[in-house]
Amino acid sequence: MADSPETPLSSIGWRGDIPAAPADHPEFRIARVIAQHRAGYELHDGVSAFNAQPAPRFLKPTIDPTERPAVGDFVQVSTHKPPSIEKVLPRRSTLARAAAGERHQRQLIATNIDTVMVVSGLDGDFNPARIDRYLMLVEGSGAKAVVVLTKADTTDDMEVSLEEMRSRVPAEIEVIAINARSADSVAGLLKFFGPGSSTVLVGSSGVGKSTLTNTLLGESRQATNSVRETDSRGRHTTTYRALIQLPTGGCLIDTPGMREIKLTGEETLDGSQFGDIEELAQNCRFGDCSHLSEPGCVVRAALDDGRLDNARWHNYLKLRGELAAAADSLELQLRRKSETRIQTKALGRRLDEKYGRH
Known part of the structure; x- marks a missing residue:
């Protein structure tokens, strides 16, 4: 982690050396995008959350979608009311996939992240080939990949699945099996959620991303649901990407389950x-x-x-x-x-x- 002055922004993963209110631009402040909704963006300045609209230039249909603000971005926000996002600051990492449809247009999943946890259930959801696909997306993102196998309490073949994954991923990628409902079981993941860190969870619906988030928070904040017995798939209880501050000092981005994981063409x-x-x-x-x-x-x-x-x-x-x-x-x-x-x-x-x- 780069040395930088401690500011309120440090609590939401800020690592830059630009003060929150640049002296040469007092009309702006820096905040982080923590959620995107149809009606606009939700930002956090390290002290409190607030809503903001994107500047008109971000709404032009000709703009590259990846140039628009995304969850995880640090942005320059106008100090007038209502506040507007005027500039996206340089990203240290970017996780993207190709948008659904025939056009291979990049769709941002999260930015400025240190770790991508590829989450898969040790039930009917377990699919090493799909995990391979996720890891290809992560490889060029600038973030570190970790494979997290949930529902370790529901299978007698955990060691077999662990061995299969470890045999097909690079040695530097950790493969960890957990029971997402157990604080003791997820303790091995806490090293990835230290102060100033940012981690995103990706995986299918029903694998336990929101359950894991709630366990890390120590409270039931994210909605969860059961999975179908036939294929262990869940319904989309998380409907949008959201950055959440954890008691450990790190930030976690929970994402909706992905039905399609298309390569962008840049891998x-x-x-x-x-x-x-x-x-x-x-x-x-x-x-x-x-x-x-x-x-x-x-x-x-x-x-x-x-x-x-x-x-x-x-x-x-x-x-x-x-x-x-x-x-x-x-x-x-x-x-x-x-x-x-x-x-x-x-x-x-x-x-x-x-x-x-x-």
Whole structure:
């Protein structure tokens, strides 16, 4: 953590050295976005929460959605009434996914976070392939990933599931099993919630994110609900992202359950999550090897002798194809935006030449 003067903002994760009321801009103060609603934003200045509206420029349909304020952002807010968000301060980390639909547009989940807890239940929700997908999103975010397996009290196969996850994630990623209702059980997570820290919980509905939040708070503040017996899926009891201050001094962002976890097209496969498979494939004797039936293929050899898990390999292939499609879609969107800007500038020049600059 960077050294910085203690201010009220420090209690909500502020690490900067800009005073809360910049001397050269006394009409502004700094606050953190703790929730976003249809009617506007809820902010916190380290002392109290208040509502604010975004400046008109944030509402323009042509603006990149990632440039708008998001939960976790530190922002400059006008001191007049009603207050308005005038500027989003630089982010130290950004967790995003692709928005639902055909367009691979980035949708921010949380910003300025230190840890992303990927939460999965040790019941019918347990899906290592889905956890792989979450970890790909986390890898380029600037935050640290932790896999949290909840409902440890409901299964006799906890050690098997733990071993499966630990065998398929990088060694530096901790995998922790808990009973989210038990304060003693979640004590092993407290090291991630120290003063000044910021952590976001992500996962499907019904995995226990809100239950874990309530246990960390020591009170039932977040709504919880039961899950279906058929597939262990829950209803969306958390309907919006909310940043909550914990008694430990850290901040926690609870999020609604995610039905779809789409890659943005900016992820890579050569990082820690699948770097071993990428390296194995690159060392294959055939540059254009399909890794299906070619003799002497090192990937096939690793699959045959058990060094490479077959399910993990197939998930890698699936994500590789999806990532390529997302990257192509993203490149096409950027090209179209660039062409539109060029055409708009050219039209502007022609109008200036014909009618003169106003």
